[in-house]
Amino acid sequence: MNPQPLQIRLSWSDPATGQRREPILAVPIALGREFAQMPDELRGLRVSRILLNSAEVSRYHVSIDEDSGTLVVIDQNSQNGTFINGQRQARSVLGNGDTLQIGPYQITISFLASSSISTIAFHPDTDLPDPRLVATPSSDNFPPLVFGQSQVALQDLHATGLPVEEVDYAAIGAGLGSFFWVDLLRICGVKIDRIAALGMEEKPYARYKRLCMNSQIPLHERLRSNSDSCPDNIWGWPSYALREVWHDLLKGKVSDALGYLWQVFAEPDFAQTYTPRSGNVFDSIDRESKRIGWEQMFRHGSVRAIRKTSDGRYVLAYSRRRSSTGSPDRAFLIAPYLQLATGYPAIQFLPDLKAYREKTGDFESVVNAYEQHDRVYQHLEQHGGTVLIRGRGIVASRIVQRIYEARQKNKQISLLHLMRSAKPQGNKFGSSQRQVENHYEFQPFNWPKACWGGELREMLEKADPEGRKRLLAHWGGTTTADRRDWKRIVQQGVNEGWYQITFGEVEKVERDDTQNRTVTYIQEKGLKGQIRLEADFIIDATGLDAHVTASPLLGDLVNHYNLPLHDNGRLVVANDFEVTDMRNQRGRIYAAGAITLGGPYAAVDSFLGLQYAALCAVDSLAAVQAPRLERLNALSSLWQWLKWATNKSP
């Protein structure tokens, strides 16, 4: 008899998006690629069926069921097998904290439930990550009542008495994604007074730079970006490597210069992949901003809502601030062509750490890597201590490097790296496999390189929605860069004993007031016992989040126009990045960045990916004969490049 069905929690990061899935399911459970191929009943009990979208997963891959009081996992003669804690098994007893690897999916089994995914929002006025922020609906009468309709008439806007401005092109966000679009519009002939870019900060890289600095990438450090991904230059030439070569040659540093040339010629097989210094990238964006007149197009404002107008355009209701001291006022902006590039709506924050902060009010010893947390390193350099890092991507690597640097000042610093599960082998796709070392999975950039402009870009664009999900699952996942210095630091730390990697599922995080430290409790596999990890600081390096409904503006747009979303919560866009469901006669809205992942392009949140989205959108606008816009052809492209090279306004 089974009066109360046994429940367990399966948790995994979606290989494509990195998003956490943590369903609590009643046993028996079936996992596979096709819903219809999995049984709906076993032993007379309803089966919880879970779809895993990857070609490496068989149609009915594996089942989890109860047998004589234990939980067993049974492989259903799957093609690629089921790995339990890294060992291929046909049938095995499951313990709490065990990991199940099925194709690219790393699933952790827990016998207990925990809270769901949590985030840290960006403050609407300062754009700083604000952990204490709770979203509240605005209580004032802005946007006005007419915004309740699906189309707004112009006379209703004027009747409010608020200022109404009209342009042809409006970029929402005014970050890097907007900058690339506006840059290209200018290069394709649109004049400054026909474009507006609305955002919180004038420098298009302001938020990006802040997140870089917070996650310990200072201006002299190198970004994870390709040499010819140039935010200031759509052509990618001269690349950052060539510019650095030129700069070093002028300073007489010939061997450094030759080294960079060799890097871009031989990477990644015979040389480490070249990446640009963040300071150089920001300086080049400043130059391009001046060249295209960004300052004149920028409007300091926080967009509250977007609506279609009855004359085939769109209206933005925004609160604007014309000086840093003055109070904000309200205004409308009308444009037939919009681009949405609002960036990541929020930062992902581990639920157990969020719970710790809420319970203890301690925002000092538990931090997210994207929050300002320099004080952690200052404290460590002075007093020593233990740091616990969660997550194993590029941010974790950079934090490990920062701790290594702190150790040069104080040897009494040690590092615990807590990972959810071991990573014995890398993702596979066709005849190739990703490289793994010390449980870090390596890749020069955040997607396989051909996702930007090669075979994989084409493959993804041609695939249907289900196929796209599968491909993204293959190519995605948390990776870090194959940097020699990082590998050396990890190996040295492991050898010297100050760096330790531990695997486990966190049960809870508490504060030990007698010792003034955090204590992380981890369930060991098979309910054998609990491990206590004591640390002075915990740094969450698990990443950013991009569920569009986390953004009040996008959430409102999705609700109001009933826009379709992908399973991962991102906007559905066409191959030219148009949000086709928002089309309004001649009016068009395009999107770019993390909010479009799941669509035609994988590397949406990179410099080059944003430039690609801008190019597709501007070409599409040229095709519908948007005003004062000429498609870039060989001749105009050469002419515009010459203007770029001589720093003349386009």
Place this chain on the structure above:
Amino acid sequence: MTPTLFGRWQTRLLLLGTVGVLITLPFGLGIIGLGADFVYFWVVGYIAVFGLGWDILYDHLQKFRWDRDWPGLFQLFAGIWEAIFLILIVKVLSLPLPGMQNLDIGWFVRHYSLVWLGVYVVSQTLMRILFPRWRFRGGQWL
């Protein structure tokens, strides 16, 4: 570089037909080398035609690489291999390829190296400037 097969073909034909021919002119007209000789143009032609086949092989090899990329150094290796192959079939196997009777190895190496270098440099510079979509489309410029 992350070329696709169509991209490889299109770029190869365009660049050999323009840059390759331009560099070949002084050789073919006898301004450089042992005197005017049409053989240099034949060389460029054979490199283009055989290359369409080699590109299929390179494209296949690329699929074994996780990043599906093709570094500059691989382009150099491929260039060396294609030259060796041409010399092998003309000089060692003595296949009677039309137009290749007067091939002088020394001048072939000099001419071929310059053509390779010219094509490589232009693909890294001018192609990007003239065809801004080229690098996003795996080397397709059409």
